[in-house]
Structure formats: structure tokens, C-alpha cells
Amino acid sequence: MQENRSASSWSGVEDEFVRVDNLVKIFDDTVAVKSVSLSVRRHEIFALLGSSGSGKSTLLRMLAGFEEATSGRIYLDNEDITDLPPYRRPINMMFQSYALFPHMTVEANVAYGLKQEGVARNEIHERVFEALDLVQMAGYSRRKPNQLSGGQQQRVALARSLVKRPKLLLLDEPMSALDKQIRTKTQLELIKILDQVGVTCIMVTHDQEEAMTMAHRIAVMTEGRIIQCGTPYDVYAFPATRFVAGFIGSTNLFTGTITVDESDHVEIETEDLSRPLFVNHGVSEPLGMEVHVSIRPELISVSHVQPAYERNWGHGLVSHVAWMGSYVRYQVRLDSGKVIECHMPSQTLAQADAPEIDDEVYVSWSDDSATVLPS
Amino acid sequence: MMKVLDWRRFIPSGRTWVIALPFAWLCLFLFVPFLLVFKISFADLQFGIPPYTPLAEIKDESLSLTLHLRGYALLFSDNLYLATYLSSVKMAAITTLFCILIGYPMAYYIARSDPAIRNYMLLAVILPFWTSLLLRVYAWVGLLRNDGIINSFLLWLGVIDAPLEIYRTDLAVYIGLVYAYLPFFILPLYANLVKLDTRLLEAASDLGARPISAFFSVTLPLSLPGVMAGSMLVFIPTVGEYVIPEMLGGANTLMMGRIMWTEFFNNSDWPMAAAVTCVMVLLLIVPLVLFQYSQVRHLQSQKEV
Numbered sequence: 001m002q003e004n005r006s007a008s009s010w011s012g013v014e015d016e017f018v019r020v021d022n023l024v025k026i027f028d029d030t031v032a033v034k035s036v037s038l039s040v041r042r043h044e045i046f047a048l049l050g051s052s053g054s055g056k057s058t059l060l061r062m063l064a065g066f067e068e069a070t071s072g073r074i075y076l077d078n079e080d081i082t083d084l085p086p087y088r089r090p091i092n093m094m095f096q097s098y099a100l101f102p103h104m105t106v107e108a109n110v111a112y113g114l115k116q117e118g119v120a121r122n123e124i125h126e127r128v129f130e131a132l133d134l135v136q137m138a139g140y141s142r143r144k145p146n147q148l149s150g151g152q153q154q155r156v157a158l159a160r161s162l163v164k165r166p167k168l169l170l171l172d173e174p175m176s177a178l179d180k181q182i183r184t185k186t187q188l189e190l191i192k193i194l195d196q197v198g199v200t201c202i203m204v205t206h207d208q209e210e211a212m213t214m215a216h217r218i219a220v221m222t223e224g225r226i227i228q229c230g231t232p233y234d235v236y237a238f239p240a241t242r243f244v245a246g247f248i249g250s251t252n253l254f255t256g257t258i259t260v261d262e263s264d265h266v267e268i269e270t271e272d273l274s275r276p277l278f279v280n281h282g283v284s285e286p287l288g289m290e291v292h293v294s295i296r297p298e299l300i301s302v303s304h305v306q307p308a309y310e311r312n313w314g315h316g317l318v319s320h321v322a323w324m325g326s327y328v329r330y331q332v333r334l335d336s337g338k339v340i341e342c343h344m345p346s347q348t349l350a351q352a353d354a355p356e357i358d359d360e361v362y363v364s365w366s367d368d369s370a371t372v373l374p375s
Numbered sequence: 376m377m378k379v380l381d382w383r384r385f386i387p388s389g390r391t392w393v394i395a396l397p398f399a400w401l402c403l404f405l406f407v408p409f410l411l412v413f414k415i416s417f418a419d420l421q422f423g424i425p426p427y428t429p430l431a432e433i434k435d436e437s438l439s440l441t442l443h444l445r446g447y448a449l450l451f452s453d454n455l456y457l458a459t460y461l462s463s464v465k466m467a468a469i470t471t472l473f474c475i476l477i478g479y480p481m482a483y484y485i486a487r488s489d490p491a492i493r494n495y496m497l498l499a500v501i502l503p504f505w506t507s508l509l510l511r512v513y514a515w516v517g518l519l520r521n522d523g524i525i526n527s528f529l530l531w532l533g534v535i536d537a538p539l540e541i542y543r544t545d546l547a548v549y550i551g552l553v554y555a556y557l558p559f560f561i562l563p564l565y566a567n568l569v570k571l572d573t574r575l576l577e578a579a580s581d582l583g584a585r586p587i588s589a590f591f592s593v594t595l596p597l598s599l600p601g602v603m604a605g606s607m608l609v610f611i612p613t614v615g616e617y618v619i620p621e622m623l624g625g626a627n628t629l630m631m632g633r634i635m636w637t638e639f640f641n642n643s644d645w646p647m648a649a650a651v652t653c654v655m656v657l658l659l660i661v662p663l664v665l666f667q668y669s670q671v672r673h674l675q676s677q678k679e680v
């Protein structure tokens with residue numbers, strides 16, 4: 001039953017389990033979700049990533065059935081569920097605030113969904129403890145939610161949303177109510193449990209690290225639209241727009257014009273650099289067009305030595321050096337005044353010629369480092 | 376050197392003063408009068424001013440305390456009093472029940488409606504308080520009388536041939552009591568319902584509960600403290616209510632308030648009236664203690680972490 005859930009097995013589209021078609025949600029006078037389409041595969045963990053007001057939560061609430069779609073359809077396992085009320089959907093949600101029933105014990109909370117289904121009493125008991133065992137909360141079955149810590153409440157909420165064996169599990173900002181220190185640990189535990197159960201999962205988060213840790217694929221949302229959808233690697237390495245490049249990790253953006261447009265490379269002139277930007281692949285944009293170029297900080301190196309070649313470097317002064325533990329963060333003010341960020345391995349500082357603050361330096365990157373963005 | 380006693384520590388803190396004011400108020404205007412009534416309940420009738428025997432007397436250099444138990448003895452030997460107590464409690468209970476049945480949906484509807492119009496609806500609930508209770512009960516007399524508006528209208532419609540006998544019956548008292556005390560039930564329940572986290576209802580719906588099932592398994596149990604508070608605010612004053620049974624009730628409508636009035640003003644039997652009062656207070660303390668207990672338990676369960 002368990003399938004290989006490594007990222008490489010998600011290349012095909014054959015196993016479409018959830019399909020959202022042109023979903024739109026309009027509240028009074030604001031458009032919260034503008035024609036969103038997406039498909040999620042069976043057993044996939046799919047993250048909707050966006051800042052607040054991006055429409056990600058509204059989309060999730062439409063999937064759960066709490067909000068009625070203005071137009072568009074939602075299919076789950078080849079069944080149109082758009083018009084089903086929440087209590088008829090084979091979907092369960094783990095709420096951001098957990099929404100545990102305060103007047104019920106842990107056991108009663110988890111049993112609630114099964115009782116609504118009319119499951120036999122001894123089977124309820126069995127399945128409740130099976131679910132509580134899964135989240136290691138069986139010892140707390142008689143406690144009330146307010147007698148549990150935040151992490152424990154989250155486990156109970158997870159057990160409650162898994163006990164009905166939903167076809168689709170929705171996670172609404174699953175880690176937002178937890179302390180930063182236990183988040184990473186909890187994320188890994190959560191993935192392990194989801195993997196064990198083999199449930200298809202759509203999660204909503206504003207935390208890009210969380211999305212990259214947990215999800216097989218990420219859909220980046222802003223202003224009610226999905227602007228890019230792909231594996232964490234794809235979204236990070238090949239951002240589709242400046243927004244994605246800046247939202248997922250940090251980046252350096254240059255604006256320039258295409259001056260050489262060959263099938264195997266392009267050159268871009270920018271005011272911020274005295275030498276052209278060279279990209280070792282062709283782009284679809286025509287000669288003379290204004291484009292944006294994103295270069296990740298960890299792909300830029302800082303040195304006292306001027307590169308021997310006439311492209312992909314800039315000259316400036318180190319304006320700030322920060323020791324980040326696993327890397328050193330340089331801020332370099334280019335001659336044009338633009339400040340760029342470069343991450344160097346932390347061993348760099350140990351070297352005798354390590355660039356220091358106010359040093360004159362050259363920043364450079366290789367031909368395959370830059371990503372050209374049309375918008 | 377002499378050690379100076381720090382007199383400042385004998386001055387109560389600000390906290391004590393804040394509590395002292397309402398405490399003194401209750402002492403002066405509730406507890407002391409009640410002690411007076413309690414004292415009178417152990418006196419005997421006598422002609423004069425005041426019309427009862429003193430509790431303590433100094434005669435021939437001896438202090439004599441005289442406790443007359445006539446009032447209490449009569450209370451427990453005459454079936455009228457027992458029947459009146461039972462009748463009062465019964466009427467208060469039925470009134471409370473109807474306040475729950477009518478008030479719950481109203482409070483629920485107001486709490487669930489748009490916040491913009493919620494205040495107008497609350498205002499409509501409180502609005503009757505702007506006129507005197509006496510006036511409103513008189514209005515009910517005009518409505519319920521045999522030649523009143525309701526009967527005239529029904530006769531005119533041809534629904535009935537003879538006027539309905541409502542005025543001067545227990546039914547009229549119930550109508551008056553439920554009408555007058557309904558806001559006292561709605562307000563605390565509304566305050567409870569409006570705080571209810573609607574995400575809990577979403578969670579219930581998400582887990583497969585139909586709206587009606589979600590109401591009985593989530594909304595109702597979580598609103599019980601509000602129902603309890605509202606019920607107490609209706610039940611306790613209703614037991615001793617005088618004006619409404621007097622104005623709308625019939626000769627055989629038995630309620631404590633009327634008995635007290637009769638003993639006090641018509642029979643000038645102060646000790647008897649005092650005894651009736653003391654027993655009624657004792658009777659009401661039981662539900663009050665229960666109420667207090669449930670409130671405290673509720674607060675504690677919320678605080679526990």
C-alpha cells in the first residue's frame with residue numbers, strides 16, 4: 001500500500017486525485033480567489049504558500065466546504081464535491097487553532113466524527129485508540145483540551161482529523177500555534193505520520209521553510225492566484241516571477257535589456273554592473289526586451305581578485321559582514337549603489353585574505369547561476 | 376531607643392477598600408434588614424406600635440429573651456402556606472421553562488445575526504424596561520380582559536363564540552411573568568452565545584455533524600452556563616413576585632408575594648409575614664448555592680491548564 005514518496009516519483013500526472021477547476025470566490029466587493037486551477041496526486045502533500053490575504057485560506061475553506069465557490073468546480077477522486085456541505089465531504093481538516101471541543105475529553109473529541117457516522121461503539125473505541133496511539137496521545141484520553149500543551153493539542157487535533165480515514169486531509173497553518181523551537185521536530189513527525197497513514201494532504205502556510213520541509217509540491221499564491229506550482233527545488237531554482245524569487249528564499253534582482261540573444265546563451269546589459277550578465281541558456285524573450293535576472297546569494301562569491309573574464313561580475317565595497325553559523329552573509333554595495341547579498345561558506349572567514357568590512361571586492365557568479373524572469 | 380510600631384500596616388490596602396464598599400452596602404441594606412425581619416419572625420402579635428412583642432426585655436433587673444414560634448408553627452401546620460410555597464415554586468419553574476423555550480431561540484438568533492443589526496435587536500429586548508413594569512402589566516390587563524383587545528378581535532374574526540377566560544387565571548399570570556422576565560433570560564444567554572467560537576461548529580460540521588446535531592453536541596452544552604445564569608435570574612425573583620400575580624391572577628392564584636402582602640397589610644400580622652419571608656429566603660438559597668457552585672466549577676475548568 002505504501003508508495004515511494006520521494007520527490008522524483010511525482011513527475012507524472014496520471015494519478016490526479018484532487019482537481020480544482022477555475023475556482024473563484026467573491027466576497028461582497030472583493031475577489032478573494034481569482035480562477036484557481038490545480039491538481040493534486042494521490043498520497044501527495046501539497047502546500048499552498050502565500051502571505052496573508054493571498055487567498056490561500058479561502059481556497060482551503062472552499063475545499064473543506066465552509067465557503068461556497070462563486071464559480072468553478074472541485075473534484076475529489078473523480079467525484080464532483082463542489083455542492084456538498086462540509087459534513088458530507090470525505091475531507092477532514094486540522095484547524096489552525098485546533099478547534100478542539102473544550103467540553104469533551106480527548107477521547108470524546110477524537111470519537112466525535114465516528115459517532116456522527118454511526119459507527120458501532122466498540123469499533124469507535126478501537127479506532128479512537130488506534131488514532132491516539134498514532135500520535136502518541138493514548139495516555140491522555142481522559143484529559144480535557146485545556147489540560148494539554150499546545151503540542152499535545154495539535155496531536156489530538158491531528159488524531160481527530162485522521163480517525164475518519166478521510167480521502168483528503170487539510171492542514172491550516174499546522175505549526176503557527178507552536179513555539180519556533182519545536183516546529184521543525186513537529187514538522188518531521190507530522191510528515192512521518194502522514195506517510196504512515198498514506199493520506200493525500202493539502203496544507204496552507206505562510207512559512208516557506210515549512211512548505212519546503214513538508215510538501216512534495218508547492219503552489220505559490222498571491223492576490224488570489226497561483227503564480228507558480230512545482231517541487232520545492234523547481235520553485236526555488238527556477239522561480240517564475242520576481243515575486244516567487246523573493247518570497248521563496250532571498251535573492252538579488254537585476255533589471256536589464258537583452259543585447260545578445262542566441263539559442264544557447266543570452267547577454268543582458270544592466271545599469272548596476274559594468275560587465276554584461278551572461279546566461280548559458282536561451283530564453284523566449286526577444287532581443288531588446290527589458291527583463292529581470294535573479295541570482296541567489298549562495299551562488300555569488302566575494303573575492304579581492306578581479307575575475308579574468310569580462311562577464312558576470314561586479315565591483316563594490318563590503319558594507320556588512322554577518323556570521324550566520326553555517327554561512328557568512330556579505331552585503332556588498334556595488335559601484336552603482338545597489339546592495340547585493342552574498343552567502344559564502346563559513347570557512348571563508350578563516351582564510352587570511354577573507355574580505356572584511358569596507359574592503360574593495362569583486363562579486364562574481366558562474367554562467368549557469370542566473371535565472372531570467374519576464375516579470 | 377524605642378522601637379516604633381509601624382502603624383501603617385494596620386491600614387487596609389486599596390484592594391480591601393474597593394471590596395469594602397459593596398460589602399458595606401450589602402451589609403447595610405440587605406443583611407441588617409434581613410436580621411430585623413428574622414427577629415420579627417420570632418415575635419408574637421401585639422396591639423400597638425410596633426405591632427409585635429420585643430425579642431429582649433429588661434424587667435425586674437432580669438433580661439428575658441422571648442422566642443415565639445407561633446409564626447413558624449402556623450406555617451407548618453396550615454396547609455395553605457405549604458401549598459403556596461409549592462405553587463410559587465411550580466409557577467416560577469414553569470415560567471423559567473417557558474423563558475428557556477422562547478428565549479433560547481431569540482438569544483441564539485441575535486447572537487448569530489450580523490453585528491451591525493445585533494445591537495438594534497438587543498435594544499428591542501431591553502426597550503420594555505424603559506416603561507414601568509406596572510404600566511406594562513396594566514397593558515396586559517387591557518389585552519387579556521374578557522372585553523379586551525384579544526377577545527374582541529377573536530370574536531370579531533368569528534374564531535370564538537364566547538370570550539376566552541384568561542384574565543384573572545393562572546394562565547394570565549404565566550403570560551405576564553414570562554413577558555416580564557424574558558429579557559433577564561435572554562441577556563446573559565446572549566452574552567454566552569455570542570462568545571461561542573464558530574470554528575468549533577465548523578469543526579463539528581467538518582467531522583460529519585449536521586447542523587442540528589452540531590447544535591445539540593456543541594452549542595447547547597457550551598451555552599449551559601448562560602442558560603443557568605438566565606434561569607436563576609428568572610426563577611429567583613419570580614418565586615417572590617407580587618405585582619404580576621396580584622394584577623393578573625385570580626383569587627386562587629397562590630403565590631408567596633401575595634401571602635406576605637395579606638399577612639402584613641390586611642392582617643397586620645408582622646411576625647407571620649416575617650416567618651413566611653424567612654422560609655422563602657431559605658428556600659431560594661438552595662438553588663442559589665447550586666448556581667454559585669456550577670459557576671465556580673465552570674470558571675475553574677476554564678482556568679485549569
